[in-house]
Amino acid sequence: MGAQKKTFIVTRFDPDKDSVPRKEKYEIPVEPHWKVLDAVNYIKDEVDSTLSHRCSCRMAVCGSCGMSVNGEAKLTCKTALSDYGDTVEIAPLANFPIVRDLVVELEAFIEKFQKVKPWIIRDDVNDIAAGPYKQSVEELNVIKQFSMCINCMLCYAACPQIGLNPDFIGPAALALAHRYNEDSRDRGADERRDILLGVGGTYDCTFANECSEVCPKDVDPAIAIQREKFLGLIHWARNFVSPKKGGR
Amino acid sequence: MDVVQHDIIIVGGGGAGLRAAIAAVEADPKISVALVSKVYPMRSHTVSAEGGAAAVARSDDSLELHGYDTVKGSDFLGDQDVIQYFVEHAPKELTRLEHWGCPWSRNEDGTVATRAFGGMTTKRTWYAADKVGFHMLHTLFQTSMKYDRIVRYDEHFVTKLLVDGGAVHGVVSLDIRTGALKTIRGRAVVLCTGGAGKIFPFTTNGTIKTGDGMSLAYREGVALKDMEFIQYHPTGLPGTGILITEATRGEGGFLRDKDGVRFLVERDYGLGKKAELGPRDMISRAIHQEIKAGRGCVGPYGEYVNLDLTHLGEAKINERLPFVRLLSKTYVGVDPVKEPIPIRPVVHYMMGGIDVDITGATKIAGLYAAGETACASLNGANRLGSNSLTECLVFGARSGEEALRYAKNAGSANEAVLQEQAKTEVARIESLRGRKKGGERISVIRRELNQAMENGCGVYREQKTMQTAVAEVAQLKGRFADLGLQDESKVFNTELINALELGNMLDCAEAVTVSSASRKESRGAHACADYPNRDDQNYLYHTLCYFGAAGPRLDKKAVTLGKWQPEERKY
Incomplete structure (x- = not known):
């Protein structure tokens, strides 16, 4: 041979x-x-x-x-x-x-990753005696795809915006923020909002979709970012009409 | 040389290490924890676990049953006090992970779903499709980011424990990124570095599984316990050894010989009605015997049997086993919806490890270990699938809390002695880096080590082959001293890391071979062709292997029995 x-x-x-x-x-x-x-x-x-x-x-x-x-x-x-x-x-x-x-060098990514607060935010998170929270199959399915990211960084290598604007939080970290915001167990969307809508946040994305093309795990960060933009807009509109605390 | 100071040092950032770190900072709001890992924590090998994590969750289950299953699975070598503690804390720990966001699969009513697993009486394995280790690891890593007081040293390789007066006071660590060595001082150290599967050629384990923590403790005089018990997982992909989860059988998959016969049902392997849901040691032996009897299939990477999922249907495979489908398609070109998956037994897990008690403590004050690197004797001679992810949480948390308790009252160190130790260690590493004078190569010694281990400590062993492996490993240790290296650079010198890892692997291999050869019986994963029966009269004990400059020394430790006395292990 x-x-x-x-x-x-x-x-x-x-x-x-x-x-x-x-x-x-x-x-x-x-x-x-x-x-x-x-x-x-x-x-x-x-x-x-x-x-x-x-x-x-x-x-x-x-x-x-x-x-x-x-x-x-x-x-x-x-x-x-x-x-x-x-x-x-x-x-x-x-x-x-x-x-x-x-x-x-991955340090900058790790900092961005931490910045979006990728953990469950709620007051009773350590009340173990209460048992597991309930989550319906439908609620789980909302976050499933966005929880599959393996942090391989391919989306950062492919993203044209990252190349131009190093402050852009970027696809994987924004998708992860979306994953927690959309988790039925999480109450942290308000806490993450300023980061997601601020400088380097979702509005820096130009929807080139390269991130979703290269993702080896079909996470589709581009869609996650578009949804966050949309949800940000809804929040703004609600606040405009009735300027109280928003939430989801 | 830089010196940094923390209260507790955790070495390893997988399931056990992250859980230990979080446990410590949650127990004391002022404490500072160093989390030192040779890879970014989300790369840790916990990520590759697939099938699930065990904890009693259903009304038809009980702690008693989980305990008995584990004791029986261990072939009565598990310590029953440890098993009791484990089954009691397992549900709380998995609930905690749920609260932290782990995307567990769900029942229709929104409760956490459980699935069947080998050797478990009822469905008690919590799962997140078939990527459980991945989801648990990422949940833990992301949750750990909440705490500023967990200070990460990512891509730092610990080369030595600083021990003086019978107590640990820190570590020497190589910053892989810069090549600089630093001393990390702490009053307690928890080793959570995983197993050493890479001493074998055919393993589910990733490249990083080189037994680093085991070697660190061994070199300081802590025993490695029960190292003869190496778990062969029944279902690995031929060629690569990539894991195909036991959940395939938990969800109803069959094992078939070349003629399509379900041999675990049609032939007597002592598994009774359990069949494909028997424990791993017994099923791996059955597959081995089928192949030996000529009933295996022949492929480009040797002989194998078939894992048939075709009757489960595409919808169930996509929902419960999507990763298995991807792995099969990508790495053997087989779609399990349409064809059976070729599989053969593969080295997966080490029941043995650093000798610790129920608190995770070693005999060195302040030194703890948890997870696969430790041996608290939860798993005895054979681990049940899905107990190890839970073990990382239960004993990771316990050792983190115990390390904190110890650290608060720890005595002070002799600074001069520690500085001298660190200086000697720096000299050792500096002289190894790019040392051209040796004639041996890393890849050659590693290959020969792998071969020796496979020949000597396979699914079935015999005295003669084990003794040969003992001699071969000893000889390879000698040759390792003559290693020649090419890379003199400081920055990200992976050749230097590989050399240090190879040294650690040789330590582990020494303990595995010597311990194996000393046990003249068959128990759990240690199956001797020339001593086919279990011998409780003479061998109902834990093997302790101590490092010695002139060769290892063996000792024994009693098994803690309890309400379950040893009986014939038949399913």
Whole structure:
């Protein structure tokens, strides 16, 4: 069985040595069933142990291994290598500072993520003796899709607005805020409103829909953001008519 | 060298670590907790758990039944006081997760739904479709963000515990992002770093599961307990080892041989009417025997049997098992709505771990452990599916609270001794980074270690193969000392991390092989071809494995029995 070979052009960057990223070429044997991540792991293990990347679960749920493959943001453990030709370009995710090689800086995202208060807000949250809250299947279905985000950051790499406006809170974090706002158990929409409608919030989204296109988990952040905009408008209108406390 | 100070240090940001951190800050509004993790917490391997978390919820169930199922599942090696505590606290902990927003699947009346699981008498496994670990982990991580006093050290790799006078006083930690080492001082440390499944070649475990916490404790003289008990999950995808959840069988899936026969029903494997809902150790052995008898199918990645879900129908599969459908399609090209899924037993979980008591405490004052990395002896010789996610919560919370209680009265440390220890550790790491002089490679030693473990400590073991594995691991430890590294850079040097992880894996593998070879009986997941029976007369004890410079030392610890005396384990 003659092993098939492919050439990988991989972005390398070591701030201790390089002033700008460079590209390195690796020609390696590949297996028909491989995902893109298998090739990166092979290079790391067998060819060049100085290559740095992140990965763990290899089953499309930990969200570590997002990279740019031939210019597109991909979760590499889920992406079949057979979809690509003899030469494949692998680079770090776009729109993030590079830490090293294929590893990008996530701190800014984590700050945005925390900013939208992604937790249940209500007074009796620790009243365990009362037992679980009830939630209907319909109520669960409202948040289900938006609770599937694995924080892989592909949507930030694809979002044109993030590229132009680094203050934009961005797709995953806004979708998560929507997920909590829409949770029948949550009472925190008022607390999140200023963040969602303020600078960098939902109105910075231009509805390019790129985030939903690249999402490997079908979360559809673009729809979540549009709904938040709409709900923000409703709240404004209600307040305008009857200037009391809003809520949902 | 930077020194930072907190009250409590939690190492590991998965289910147990996050729960411990939240428990500590909720119990004391002034305390500061360092949460140190080698990955961002939402990457932790808890994320890959699929099927559910067990806790009594229905009127036809009782704590007594959950307790008995767990004791029997453990093949009577579980400590019954620990099991009692666990089943009592399980419903409260899962309710807490519900209050924190975990999207549990629901019954029509809005109550939390439960499903059947292996070895459990009734439906007591709470679930969120088939992504339970993912939802629990993200719920915990997001909830932890409420607390400013949980100070995260993301992508920090702990290389050493600072221990003096029989008490722990902090850790030395490598900031992966910058390559700088720092001392994190604290009056108590909780290890929540998960298992070491990556010592095996074919495992459901992610790359990060390298037994780091086990090795840290082992190196400081804490025993690793019951390390011979390695759980093979019956249903992993051939080739990758990706987990296909037991919930597939809980929802009514069948296991079939190459002729379509439901072998767990048609042939006697001691499972009786349980059939596909038997415990994992027994089903993995049944599959192994089917394959050995020539009744398996042959595929590109070896022999396998079939997991048939086709009779469940597309609607049920999409509602209850959507992730299984995606995994099957993506990683073996099979749509379970139309065809059976090829599966084979795969290394999944370690029943053993750091020897702790019911409070999570080790023999070093201030040092605690919880989750898969710990062995409180909840699981004995075989864990029941869906007990481990709950274990992370129940004992994560307990150890966080106990660490806090200890920290409030902890004695002071000898600063000079700790500084000297930290200095020595920095020198060790600095000299390892980019050390070119060695002739051995990480990937080669790792591959040989994997092979030795599979040959010696598989579904079935025998004295001869276990002894060979003991010798091979010892030899690999020797070769590890001659490791050659290429990467001299400080920033995000994953070669250095991989080298440190490999050292940790070798420690765990040593404890697994030596403990396995010492147990000349078959109990739970430890099935010896040459000692096929359980031997309560001579082996109803926990194995303790202590680190020694000249090789490990073994000891015994009594099993805490209670209302259930050992009996023949038949379903």
